[in-house]
Amino acid sequence: MDDVLRKRVQKQGWLLQVYGGVFGAIALVSIVIGIAGDHEFAARWSAHSLTLGSALVRFQFSGSDRASLVDVLFGALPAIAGFLMIDAGARLRALRGFRKAAIACVLAVVPLTSPSLLLGVPLAAWILLTIGDADVRAALAANDGEARPS
Numbered sequence: 184m185d186d187v188l189r190k191r192v193q194k195q196g197w198l199l200q201v202y203g204g205v206f207g208a209i210a211l212v213s214i215v216i217g218i219a220g221d222h223e224f225a226a227r228w229s230a231h232s233l234t235l236g237s238a239l240v241r242f243q244f245s246g247s248d249r250a251s252l253v254d255v256l257f258g259a260l261p262a263i264a265g266f267l268m269i270d271a272g273a274r275l276r277a278l279r280g281f282r283k284a285a286i287a288c289v290l291a292v293v294p295l296t297s298p299s300l301l302l303g304v305p306l307a308a309w310i311l312l313t314i315g316d317a318d319v320r321a322a323l324a325a326n327d328g329e330a331r332p333s
């Protein structure tokens with residue numbers, strides 16, 4: 184039974200890992216570019232340029248040629264969220280981590296951490312529908328050693 188359920192969550196787990204990896208890596212590159220001094224380029228090409236985070240970051244530039252601490256912190260949010268999504272996707276593929284998968288879905292739709300409207304909402308909805316199935320939820324909870332989530 185676990186093999187059938189594991190096969191059922193493989194695509195969602197892979198997509199969550201790819202989604203988190205791509206946007207986490209872009210956010211890290213943007214941070215490095217911003218620290219190096221080209222914050223206009225970093226703002227244009229960052230993963231959060233499609234999100235609320237870009238508006239907040241652009242108002243934080245202090246006129247210096249380097250990114251401020253606030254810029255780096257706002258840039259770090261999508262990077263951290265991306266790496267949490269990678270972990271949640273791996274756990275989901277192994278049929279573990281109901282809570283982490285649910286948290287990753289929330290992070291995928293938060294405008295500050297990802298381009299949520301374009302990709303995050305459909306991906307999160309698909310994952311939540313899959314892990315919301317009673318059999319999948321029970322298997323995730325059993326493999327985590329948790330009580331069955333309600």
